[in-house]
Amino acid sequence: MSKKHTIRDEGKVTILELNGKVMGDTDDTALFNVVYDLADQGKVNVVIDLCNVEWMNSKGLGICISGATTFRNRGGDLKLACVSEKVESLLSKTRMFAVFEVFQTVDEAIASFKKI
């Protein structure tokens, strides 16, 4: 398990909070397992809280894409919340807004699941 994340549930939504830089190093690779574990437990409505993530590179982005695919294949979704300016610039450059819904706050992201 990665030391860089915490998991909490709010109703039917799971919040995965990441910390530091998400650059696909060994710790981040463990995030793949976190994603699969959540999906196996039936937790497929997931918000990634990026409030404490200052920077993310393409490998970090790959983890988010893989998470979104995993959760969507099981009837859920992955949404991003609270992105830093640098992460937003990466999402904008790669046109990832077409893939992820991104919210300013974690609460807004949680609320978006309830609308379904």
Next chain:
Amino acid sequence: MPNNLNREQERLKKAVDELSALNQIASAINALMSVEEITKIIVDRCVRRVRATQGAVYLLEDEKDASDKFKTFVREFSQSADKIPFHLNESLSGWMIKNKTILVSNEADSDERFRGMNLGKLGIYSILAAPLLSRNKLIGSLAVFNKRGEDGFTESDKRFLGIVGAQTANVLENAKLREQEQELVAIREEIKVAQSIQRGFLPDKGVELTSCEACGFNTPAKEVGGDYYDIVTLSNERLFLSLGDVSGKGVPAALLMANAQAVLRSQLLGSEEVPLAKLARSLNHLICQFTPPEQFITASFGVFNSSDKSYRYINAGHEPPIIVRKDGTIEPLTGADLILGVMPDYTYTEFNVDLEADDFLFIYTDGVTEAFNEKGEEYGEKRLKEFLKKCTGLETSAIGAKMMAELGQFRGRGVQTDDITMLILRLF
């Protein structure tokens, strides 16, 4: 008294026998033997010495998972042609991981530890196994099966196997490490070959047409990289330029890169007017189909036509290429779409920009802007733009060389963490 003397003589004789058997094993094994050769000698001598019918050495392959016997892959070296049933070897290894001590079972079929295995039917009636402990770490076990005669394995057999286990574990561990090292050397050699193959995919020199010239640069962070660039002369007037960055590094990224480049090149063959949007769509579709979701490509490719000095391009989530005008004005190309390999049915758009004589176009991967110095500062777009402004009027080869020198200087003692790739087109 004579009885005592006889017993003592008997004991001494056994001790000498034991020592001589141990000595035979020790002298038969030398430090340069393979794991297989060593285990063969150990198993052979032990089977003979304790008068068993079969024997095997089980080596744990992954010590990290040794706490979980179900994740432990066991490599078996069996002396007899009749293989020991897999579930027995698994169960023996599991028991060893837990107990790290000698196991004797002279009524194996009714032994609780092997319940449900039907050992009787498999023809196994007695088992003796000893742990292989190297520097207090369990590396496997040594087992012999089916003691000849009716008495089953004795205290003396138990003692003998225990000593052999304790004395040979280090030798086996060393041989295992040496084999792993040899495998690593072989892998490194293969990567070197892969590196030269990959180098061969990139154009080895720049291209010059009547009104423009183009040149590319690539410095991977590891032996093989995930960046690529390509320059293809389509006609006397048209050049196809492409540059891409595969997520991740190393061999997996290099494989995907080679594939993407092949797809792009194959679609150029025989096409009069390269349909860029269609090309992006089919490449995207292929990547979505054949790669795991976390792997993707950002790429920018386009066609420069010297007859009207236009550059038609696609940008799939890549760093915006930069036009540097004759007067040093910087104009990033803003047209862009989604990265390749995420949404299979995404529609890509072709954009167009007009260039003029003495302008140059700089296409690059994030290895340029994301170069870090020893203080952890990033080179960044601002520095890049300032640098490019000063490059007007230079040939593409000079711009590239200056850029590499500039990045090297900025990094100082910092390490290159990402592949650096650039493609430069200059008009005259």
